[in-house]
Amino acid sequence: METRLDEVADGIYRISTFIPEVAPPAGFTFNQFLVDAEEPLLFHTGMRQLFPLVSEAVARVVPVESLRWITFGHVESDECGAMNEFLAAAPHAQVAHGLLGCLVSLNDLADRPPRPMAHGETLDLGGKQVRRRLRHLNTPHVPHNWEARVLFEETTRTLFCGDLLTQVGNGPAVTGDDLTDQALNAEAAFRQTSCLTAAAQTLRSLADLEPTTLAVMHGSSFHGDGGAALRALADGLEERFSPETEFASQPSVLEGPSA
Numbered sequence: 001m002e003t004r005l006d007e008v009a010d011g012i013y014r015i016s017t018f019i020p021e022v023a024p025p026a027g028f029t030f031n032q033f034l035v036d037a038e039e040p041l042l043f044h045t046g047m048r049q050l051f052p053l054v055s056e057a058v059a060r061v062v063p064v065e066s067l068r069w070i071t072f073g074h075v076e077s078d079e080c081g082a083m084n085e086f087l088a089a090a091p092h093a094q095v096a097h098g099l100l101g102c103l104v105s106l107n108d109l110a111d112r113p114p115r116p117m118a119h120g121e122t123l124d125l126g127g128k129q130v131r132r133r134l135r136h137l138n139t140p141h142v143p144h145n146w147e148a149r150v151l152f153e154e155t156t157r158t159l160f161c162g163d164l165l166t167q168v169g170n171g172p173a174v175t176g177d178d179l180t181d182q183a184l185n186a187e188a189a190f191r192q193t194s195c196l197t198a199a200a201q202t203l204r205s206l207a208d209l210e211p212t213t214l215a216v217m218h219g220s221s222f223h224g225d226g227g228a229a230l231r232a233l234a235d236g237l238e239e240r241f242s243p244e245t246e247f248a249s250q251p252s253v254l255e256g257p258s259a
Helices: 048-059 083-089 099-109 180-190 196-207 226-241 244-249
Strands: 002-009 012-019 028-035 041-043 069-071 094-098 115-117 122-126 132-138 149-153 158-162 213-216 221-223
Touching: 002 048, 002 213, 002 221, 012 048, 012 213, 028 048, 028 213, 048 083, 069 083, 094 099, 094 132, 099 115, 180 226, 196 226, 196 244, 213 226
Parallel strands: 041 069, 069 094, 094 115, 158 213
Antiparallel strands: 002 012, 012 028, 028 041, 122 132, 132 149, 149 158, 213 221
């Protein structure tokens, strides 16, 4: 496996590991994002087995032990599997997540008590030249999991959107191309979205932030009119997968063949 490091916005780095065995023949990327600031923040940790690769990539930008915040979109192994490994490597680091995620999972799973965050609350990462502030936004069940959330970095207008706009393959680190069709094809294959109505409404709400960079967990990140990209994805989900009953009944390729 090869892990790449690319700057996708000012002071924001994408750490990407391509695993061809996942979603063959295209393969699949697992991405983490590092915010270089006075209090460095990591969004996604990757799985535990990726910790050596991801931590080495982090160290190319900041010392791993200087990490202050460990964050992620929701509780899954690719999002937070290496959470405790990073907490051990960075003695001053703390997990920050929404209150619900802390109550239902992280108060028990994290080796140190996490910081619960309210909807709309910000983390001030400091910075003498460029100040970084990340706003926590609850997105329950979007794309999945009760405790799902995103972060919005206000200075660069970067939305850390997790599994939203997932694509298969090993594309460029960041692109201005329309990702809607790729994301809809991935949705058709994986069936990852919990609730179509909630997803469309949430996407349009996030679009109102008018982000300029969408930091995507699986696939290329997007730079350009992020609001338009999110609205296009909401429209595409409704057009391709409505009505809700049909949307919910489609199986995921990950479930394997039916008996």
